Amino acid sequence: MAVAARNENYFLTTLDAAASWIRANSLWPMPFATACCGIELMATASSRFDLARFGAEVMRFSPRQCDLMIVAGRVVMKMLPVLQRIWLQMPEPKWCISMGACASSGGVFDTYAVVQGVDRFIPVDMYVPGCPPRPEQLLQAIIDLQEKIKRGGTLTGVEFERRKNPEGPPPFDPQELKRRVLRQEQIPRGRMMKVNSDGTERDRRDGP
Amino acid sequence: MTVLESLRSRLGAEAELSYSEFRDNHRVVVGARWAYAALDHLKNEIGYDMLFELTCADYLYYPDAKDRFGVVYGLLNTRTGERLLVKTWVNEPDPALQSVVPLWSGANWLEREVFDMYGVRFEGHPDLRRILMPEEFASFPLRKDYPLRGRGERHNFPVLARADG
Numbered sequence: 187m188a189v190a191a192r193n194e195n196y197f198l199t200t201l202d203a204a205a206s207w208i209r210a211n212s213l214w215p216m217p218f219a220t221a222c223c224g225i226e227l228m229a230t231a232s233s234r235f236d237l238a239r240f241g242a243e244v245m246r247f248s249p250r251q252c253d254l255m256i257v258a259g260r261v262v263m264k265m266l267p268v269l270q271r272i273w274l275q276m277p278e279p280k281w282c283i284s285m286g287a288c289a290s291s292g293g294v295f296d297t298y299a300v301v302q303g304v305d306r307f308i309p310v311d312m313y314v315p316g317c318p319p320r321p322e323q324l325l326q327a328i329i330d331l332q333e334k335i336k337r338g339g340t341l342t343g344v345e346f347e348r349r350k351n352p353e354g355p356p357p358f359d360p361q362e363l364k365r366r367v368l369r370q371e372q373i374p375r376g377r378m379m380k381v382n383s384d385g386t387e388r389d390r391r392d393g394p
Numbered sequence: 395m396t397v398l399e400s401l402r403s404r405l406g407a408e409a410e411l412s413y414s415e416f417r418d419n420h421r422v423v424v425g426a427r428w429a430y431a432a433l434d435h436l437k438n439e440i441g442y443d444m445l446f447e448l449t450c451a452d453y454l455y456y457p458d459a460k461d462r463f464g465v466v467y468g469l470l471n472t473r474t475g476e477r478l479l480v481k482t483w484v485n486e487p488d489p490a491l492q493s494v495v496p497l498w499s500g501a502n503w504l505e506r507e508v509f510d511m512y513g514v515r516f517e518g519h520p521d522l523r524r525i526l527m528p529e530e531f532a533s534f535p536l537r538k539d540y541p542l543r544g545r546g547e548r549h550n551f552p553v554l555a556r557a558d559g
Contacts, residue, residue: 227546253451263548264528270554298535298544306549307558349556358549 188246196197206339209253209279213242216252218269221259223286223318224228230321239333242328249275254331256324261301262287273308279343281335284310289318305354397422397440397478404435421479429482430492433467437497442469442478445494448504450512454538463489463514484514493519511536 215237219227230237236384246252249272261269273282284304287293288334290313304310311334314327338345401422405411409432410425424432438441449467453459469478481500493516494501505516506525513534516522524531524535531547533540546548 262553266551270551274559276559278559289454297542298540298548301548306553307551308554309559346559347557351557352553354553357551357553358546 201341202339203336205338205341208389209339210335211241211380212244212391213240213254213281213328213332214244214246214252215242215254216249216272217245217258217270218342219256219258220261220265221286221288221318223258223289226318226321227256227258227285227324230324235321235325235326237325238246238324240328240332249273249314250277250278253280254328255280255282255308256285257282257289257304258285258318260293260295262299264299266301266304269304270308277292279339281311281347282309283314283332284311285314285327286319287315290315293317294348299301303355306357307354309349309353397436400440401432401435404439405431410545418477419479420477421481423481423483426482426484426491429465429467429480430494433469433480433494433497436469436478436480441471441473442476444470444472445498445501445504446470446477448494448501448508449512450508450536451519452512452536452538463510463512465491465514467494488515490515490517492517493522495519499551513537 217224218366219225229235231243231245234352242254253276255273257269259272273280282304283289288300289304290294290310292300301307312327312331314323316323318322321379396413397420398411402409402411404456405424405428409428410423412421412423412431412488414421422432445467449466449468451460451464453464453467463484464481465484467482469480470476471478481505482491482529489512491514495505495516495518502520505519506522508514509516509519509522509541510524510526511534523529527535527538533545533547535544
């Protein structure tokens with residue numbers, strides 16, 4: 187980091203450290219708020235918790251102007267392509283916070299439509315637990331993210347280019363699907379029998 | 395003349411009509427072939443002028459159920475405040491009903507939702523597309539034989555690595 191020189195009018199540092207210090211202290215969040223976490227995100231930005239104290243208060247609703255995506259809330263399968271497109275539209279260098287249980291793991295919404303954690307499809311730097319998390323938790327995540335940015339950042343962003351492999355959990359487990367199909371077939375056919383008008387029986391799944 | 399008698403005089407005796415009452419619920423069940431005529435009669439002759447709900451239920455694993463899908467129309471008489479639930483049954487392999495959009499324009503999106511979730515087709519609907527699920531979705535998710543966690547649709551997306559950004 188910075189080395190204080192004898193003359194107090196200048197100091198020496200590396201470009202990497204200076205760039206990281208500047209980036210860490212002027213994060214521009216992209217609020218991807220889809221649920222109740224979004225309300226806590228708004229509270230974090232408001233006067234009581236005051237995200238401005240950490241240099242990250244400039245929320246922009248255009249991804250072109252942002253460098254920190256905060257995914258706040260559940261993401262459904264119809265929204266995920268939008269999320270990925272917005273993430274790709276953000277200029278480098280950029281970071282991502284997965285805020286709350288739903289964004290991090292799907293939360294209680296373990297259904298056909300809800301993505302079980304956005305880290306399966308986009309890279310995530312920081313996870314915030316909670317349902318929804320308190321604003322203090324989000325502040326702590328941003329402070330931790332600032333530490334992370336300062337620790338390994340380079341002027342050219344070469345550390346991002348090296349990360350060519352997906353880092354989240356695997357998006358889909360084929361074994362999981364196989365187990366579910368088996369469970370469906372175990373439902374006894376007798377429960378779906380219908381008696382026809384002539385007294386014969388048929389399975390309702392087979393149609394009339 | 396009661397609602398049931400009025401319907402029976404319009405549709406005839408073979409229309410599989412029945413009527414039941416539980417607390418404040420007044421319910422009419424009618425055969426699918428006569429459903430449109432019954433709703434037309436209820437709207438234009440009896441005065442149930444508003445369709446406040448159009449939904450469906452899948453009775454696949456339901457004990458003693460004889461048919462698969464029960465499509466329910468919720469009607470309201472805005473002059474007297476009376477409500478009436480009209481239910482009709484449709485079955486696989488091609489559950490279909492006549493669209494009631496000519497009677498109530500508000501049925502447009504409701505029928506699209508029933509089609510999206512249960513695959514019940516509404517013939518004569520001006521624009522029968524999925525309304526909630528993505529266009530390319532292939533199943534009908536509220537059918538009881540569709541698994542709760544889906545068939546992998548929620549995870550069928552490209553994975554972005556950090557270097558892709």
